[in-house]
Amino acid sequence: MSLGKPDFTKEILDRLNGNIHLIKGNHEGAALTYPKRFASIRDYHELRIDEPAQNNGKQKIILFHYAMRTWNGSHRGVWQLYGHSHGTLPDDEMALSFDVGVDCHNFYPVSYEEVKEIMKRKKWTSPFAPRN
Known part of the structure:
Protein backbone atom coordinates (compact mmCIF):
# COMPACT_ATOMS: atom_id res chain seq x y z
CA MET A 1 0.00 0.00 0.00
CA ASP A 43 -2.34 -11.48 5.21
CA TYR A 44 -4.93 -13.45 3.23
CA HIS A 45 -8.71 -13.33 2.95
CA GLU A 46 -11.44 -15.39 1.28
CA LEU A 47 -14.71 -13.59 0.66
CA ARG A 48 -18.00 -14.36 -1.03
CA ILE A 49 -20.00 -11.81 -3.01
CA ASP A 50 -23.70 -12.30 -3.67
CA GLU A 51 -23.87 -13.17 -7.36
CA PRO A 52 -27.18 -14.59 -8.61
CA ALA A 53 -25.59 -15.65 -11.92
CA GLN A 54 -23.46 -18.23 -10.10
CA ASN A 55 -24.84 -21.70 -9.42
CA ASN A 56 -24.56 -21.26 -5.65
CA GLY A 57 -25.49 -17.56 -5.70
CA LYS A 58 -22.01 -16.48 -4.58
CA GLN A 59 -18.71 -15.56 -6.22
CA LYS A 60 -15.77 -16.59 -4.07
CA ILE A 61 -12.70 -14.36 -4.23
CA ILE A 62 -9.23 -14.90 -2.75
CA LEU A 63 -7.35 -11.74 -1.75
CA PHE A 64 -3.59 -12.02 -1.35
CA HIS A 65 -0.83 -9.49 -1.94
CA TYR A 66 1.14 -11.84 -4.17
CA ALA A 67 0.03 -13.48 -7.42
CA MET A 68 -0.44 -17.22 -7.15
CA ARG A 69 -0.48 -19.89 -9.86
CA THR A 70 -3.04 -21.91 -7.94
CA TRP A 71 -5.23 -21.11 -4.92
CA ASN A 72 -8.09 -22.55 -2.91
CA GLY A 73 -10.83 -23.17 -5.48
CA SER A 74 -8.80 -22.08 -8.51
CA HIS A 75 -10.07 -25.13 -10.39
CA ARG A 76 -13.66 -24.38 -9.44
CA GLY A 77 -14.11 -20.78 -10.63
CA VAL A 78 -12.76 -18.92 -7.60
CA TRP A 79 -11.04 -15.64 -8.46
CA GLN A 80 -7.71 -14.45 -7.07
CA LEU A 81 -7.02 -10.71 -6.84
CA TYR A 82 -3.49 -9.52 -6.10
CA GLY A 83 -1.09 -6.58 -6.25
CA HIS A 84 2.67 -6.60 -5.60
CA SER A 85 3.85 -6.96 -9.20
CA HIS A 86 2.95 -3.40 -10.27
CA GLY A 87 1.74 -4.57 -13.67
CA THR A 88 4.94 -6.42 -14.56
CA LEU A 89 3.27 -9.85 -14.82
CA PRO A 90 1.45 -10.55 -18.08
CA ASP A 91 -2.23 -11.29 -17.52
CA ASP A 92 -2.93 -15.01 -17.80
CA GLU A 93 -6.10 -15.42 -19.89
CA MET A 94 -6.39 -19.01 -18.70
CA ALA A 95 -6.48 -18.11 -14.99
CA LEU A 96 -9.16 -16.33 -12.98
CA SER A 97 -6.59 -14.04 -11.38
CA PHE A 98 -6.04 -10.32 -11.86
CA ASP A 99 -3.69 -7.56 -10.68
CA VAL A 100 -5.87 -4.96 -8.95
CA GLY A 101 -2.98 -2.77 -7.79
CA VAL A 102 -3.91 0.88 -8.23
CA ASP A 103 -0.60 1.61 -9.93
CA CYS A 104 -1.84 -0.54 -12.84
CA HIS A 105 -5.13 1.36 -13.09
CA ASN A 106 -4.29 5.09 -13.14
CA PHE A 107 -4.20 5.07 -9.34
CA TYR A 108 -7.90 4.29 -9.03
CA PRO A 109 -9.35 1.23 -7.34
CA VAL A 110 -10.92 -1.39 -9.59
CA SER A 111 -14.59 -2.03 -8.83
CA TYR A 112 -16.16 -5.44 -8.43
CA GLU A 113 -18.18 -4.82 -11.61
CA GLU A 114 -14.99 -4.06 -13.56
CA VAL A 115 -13.31 -7.20 -12.25
CA LYS A 116 -16.40 -9.24 -13.12
CA GLU A 117 -16.27 -8.01 -16.73
CA ILE A 118 -12.56 -8.85 -16.96
CA MET A 119 -13.17 -12.34 -15.59
CA LYS A 120 -15.95 -12.91 -18.14
CA ARG A 121 -13.41 -12.34 -20.94
CA LYS A 122 -10.94 -14.89 -19.57
CA LYS A 123 -10.57 -18.18 -21.46
CA TRP A 124 -10.53 -20.25 -18.27
CA THR A 125 -12.50 -23.48 -18.27
CA SER A 126 -13.06 -25.81 -15.38
CA PRO A 127 -10.98 -28.98 -15.52
CA PHE A 128 -14.07 -30.67 -14.04
CA ALA A 129 -16.38 -29.63 -16.88
CA PRO A 130 -17.71 -32.46 -19.05
CA ARG A 131 -15.77 -32.86 -22.29
CA ASN A 132 -17.36 -33.66 -25.61
Missing part, protein backbone atom coordinates in the same frame (compact mmCIF):
# COMPACT_ATOMS: atom_id res chain seq x y z
CA SER A 2 2.60 2.54 0.94
CA LEU A 3 6.31 3.01 0.65
CA GLY A 4 5.87 6.58 1.86
CA LYS A 5 6.39 8.34 5.10
CA PRO A 6 3.77 7.78 7.81
CA ASP A 7 2.42 11.35 7.55
CA PHE A 8 1.92 10.99 3.77
CA THR A 9 0.25 7.61 4.26
CA LYS A 10 -2.07 9.06 6.92
CA GLU A 11 -3.01 11.88 4.53
CA ILE A 12 -3.97 9.34 1.84
CA LEU A 13 -5.88 7.14 4.29
CA ASP A 14 -7.82 10.14 5.60
CA ARG A 15 -8.97 10.95 2.05
CA LEU A 16 -10.42 7.47 1.45
CA ASN A 17 -14.10 6.77 2.06
CA GLY A 18 -15.77 3.67 3.41
CA ASN A 19 -14.40 0.70 5.28
CA ILE A 20 -10.80 -0.05 4.37
CA HIS A 21 -9.54 -3.61 4.59
CA LEU A 22 -5.78 -4.00 4.34
CA ILE A 23 -4.29 -7.10 2.76
CA LYS A 24 -0.70 -6.88 3.96
CA GLY A 25 2.20 -7.06 1.58
CA ASN A 26 5.84 -6.19 1.83
CA HIS A 27 5.61 -2.38 2.23
CA GLU A 28 3.02 -1.79 4.95
CA GLY A 29 5.15 -0.25 7.67
CA ALA A 30 3.72 3.26 7.29
CA ALA A 31 0.13 2.02 6.97
CA LEU A 32 0.44 -0.16 10.03
CA THR A 33 1.21 2.91 12.14
CA TYR A 34 -2.54 3.71 11.75
CA PRO A 35 -4.22 0.36 12.46
CA LYS A 36 -7.46 1.94 13.67
CA ARG A 37 -8.05 3.32 10.17
CA PHE A 38 -8.64 -0.23 8.87
CA ALA A 39 -11.76 -2.34 9.34
CA SER A 40 -9.44 -5.37 9.13
CA ILE A 41 -5.78 -6.16 8.54
CA ARG A 42 -4.99 -9.59 7.10
Whole structure:
Protein backbone atom coordinates (compact mmCIF):
# COMPACT_ATOMS: atom_id res chain seq x y z
CA MET A 1 0.00 0.00 0.00
CA SER A 2 2.60 2.54 0.94
CA LEU A 3 6.31 3.01 0.65
CA GLY A 4 5.87 6.58 1.86
CA LYS A 5 6.39 8.34 5.10
CA PRO A 6 3.77 7.78 7.81
CA ASP A 7 2.42 11.35 7.55
CA PHE A 8 1.92 10.99 3.77
CA THR A 9 0.25 7.61 4.26
CA LYS A 10 -2.07 9.06 6.92
CA GLU A 11 -3.01 11.88 4.53
CA ILE A 12 -3.97 9.34 1.84
CA LEU A 13 -5.88 7.14 4.29
CA ASP A 14 -7.82 10.14 5.60
CA ARG A 15 -8.97 10.95 2.05
CA LEU A 16 -10.42 7.47 1.45
CA ASN A 17 -14.10 6.77 2.06
CA GLY A 18 -15.77 3.67 3.41
CA ASN A 19 -14.40 0.70 5.28
CA ILE A 20 -10.80 -0.05 4.37
CA HIS A 21 -9.54 -3.61 4.59
CA LEU A 22 -5.78 -4.00 4.34
CA ILE A 23 -4.29 -7.10 2.76
CA LYS A 24 -0.70 -6.88 3.96
CA GLY A 25 2.20 -7.06 1.58
CA ASN A 26 5.84 -6.19 1.83
CA HIS A 27 5.61 -2.38 2.23
CA GLU A 28 3.02 -1.79 4.95
CA GLY A 29 5.15 -0.25 7.67
CA ALA A 30 3.72 3.26 7.29
CA ALA A 31 0.13 2.02 6.97
CA LEU A 32 0.44 -0.16 10.03
CA THR A 33 1.21 2.91 12.14
CA TYR A 34 -2.54 3.71 11.75
CA PRO A 35 -4.22 0.36 12.46
CA LYS A 36 -7.46 1.94 13.67
CA ARG A 37 -8.05 3.32 10.17
CA PHE A 38 -8.64 -0.23 8.87
CA ALA A 39 -11.76 -2.34 9.34
CA SER A 40 -9.44 -5.37 9.13
CA ILE A 41 -5.78 -6.16 8.54
CA ARG A 42 -4.99 -9.59 7.10
CA ASP A 43 -2.34 -11.48 5.21
CA TYR A 44 -4.93 -13.45 3.23
CA HIS A 45 -8.71 -13.33 2.95
CA GLU A 46 -11.44 -15.39 1.28
CA LEU A 47 -14.71 -13.59 0.66
CA ARG A 48 -18.00 -14.36 -1.03
CA ILE A 49 -20.00 -11.81 -3.01
CA ASP A 50 -23.70 -12.30 -3.67
CA GLU A 51 -23.87 -13.17 -7.36
CA PRO A 52 -27.18 -14.59 -8.61
CA ALA A 53 -25.59 -15.65 -11.92
CA GLN A 54 -23.46 -18.23 -10.10
CA ASN A 55 -24.84 -21.70 -9.42
CA ASN A 56 -24.56 -21.26 -5.65
CA GLY A 57 -25.49 -17.56 -5.70
CA LYS A 58 -22.01 -16.48 -4.58
CA GLN A 59 -18.71 -15.56 -6.22
CA LYS A 60 -15.77 -16.59 -4.07
CA ILE A 61 -12.70 -14.36 -4.23
CA ILE A 62 -9.23 -14.90 -2.75
CA LEU A 63 -7.35 -11.74 -1.75
CA PHE A 64 -3.59 -12.02 -1.35
CA HIS A 65 -0.83 -9.49 -1.94
CA TYR A 66 1.14 -11.84 -4.17
CA ALA A 67 0.03 -13.48 -7.42
CA MET A 68 -0.44 -17.22 -7.15
CA ARG A 69 -0.48 -19.89 -9.86
CA THR A 70 -3.04 -21.91 -7.94
CA TRP A 71 -5.23 -21.11 -4.92
CA ASN A 72 -8.09 -22.55 -2.91
CA GLY A 73 -10.83 -23.17 -5.48
CA SER A 74 -8.80 -22.08 -8.51
CA HIS A 75 -10.07 -25.13 -10.39
CA ARG A 76 -13.66 -24.38 -9.44
CA GLY A 77 -14.11 -20.78 -10.63
CA VAL A 78 -12.76 -18.92 -7.60
CA TRP A 79 -11.04 -15.64 -8.46
CA GLN A 80 -7.71 -14.45 -7.07
CA LEU A 81 -7.02 -10.71 -6.84
CA TYR A 82 -3.49 -9.52 -6.10
CA GLY A 83 -1.09 -6.58 -6.25
CA HIS A 84 2.67 -6.60 -5.60
CA SER A 85 3.85 -6.96 -9.20
CA HIS A 86 2.95 -3.40 -10.27
CA GLY A 87 1.74 -4.57 -13.67
CA THR A 88 4.94 -6.42 -14.56
CA LEU A 89 3.27 -9.85 -14.82
CA PRO A 90 1.45 -10.55 -18.08
CA ASP A 91 -2.23 -11.29 -17.52
CA ASP A 92 -2.93 -15.01 -17.80
CA GLU A 93 -6.10 -15.42 -19.89
CA MET A 94 -6.39 -19.01 -18.70
CA ALA A 95 -6.48 -18.11 -14.99
CA LEU A 96 -9.16 -16.33 -12.98
CA SER A 97 -6.59 -14.04 -11.38
CA PHE A 98 -6.04 -10.32 -11.86
CA ASP A 99 -3.69 -7.56 -10.68
CA VAL A 100 -5.87 -4.96 -8.95
CA GLY A 101 -2.98 -2.77 -7.79
CA VAL A 102 -3.91 0.88 -8.23
CA ASP A 103 -0.60 1.61 -9.93
CA CYS A 104 -1.84 -0.54 -12.84
CA HIS A 105 -5.13 1.36 -13.09
CA ASN A 106 -4.29 5.09 -13.14
CA PHE A 107 -4.20 5.07 -9.34
CA TYR A 108 -7.90 4.29 -9.03
CA PRO A 109 -9.35 1.23 -7.34
CA VAL A 110 -10.92 -1.39 -9.59
CA SER A 111 -14.59 -2.03 -8.83
CA TYR A 112 -16.16 -5.44 -8.43
CA GLU A 113 -18.18 -4.82 -11.61
CA GLU A 114 -14.99 -4.06 -13.56
CA VAL A 115 -13.31 -7.20 -12.25
CA LYS A 116 -16.40 -9.24 -13.12
CA GLU A 117 -16.27 -8.01 -16.73
CA ILE A 118 -12.56 -8.85 -16.96
CA MET A 119 -13.17 -12.34 -15.59
CA LYS A 120 -15.95 -12.91 -18.14
CA ARG A 121 -13.41 -12.34 -20.94
CA LYS A 122 -10.94 -14.89 -19.57
CA LYS A 123 -10.57 -18.18 -21.46
CA TRP A 124 -10.53 -20.25 -18.27
CA THR A 125 -12.50 -23.48 -18.27
CA SER A 126 -13.06 -25.81 -15.38
CA PRO A 127 -10.98 -28.98 -15.52
CA PHE A 128 -14.07 -30.67 -14.04
CA ALA A 129 -16.38 -29.63 -16.88
CA PRO A 130 -17.71 -32.46 -19.05
CA ARG A 131 -15.77 -32.86 -22.29
CA ASN A 132 -17.36 -33.66 -25.61
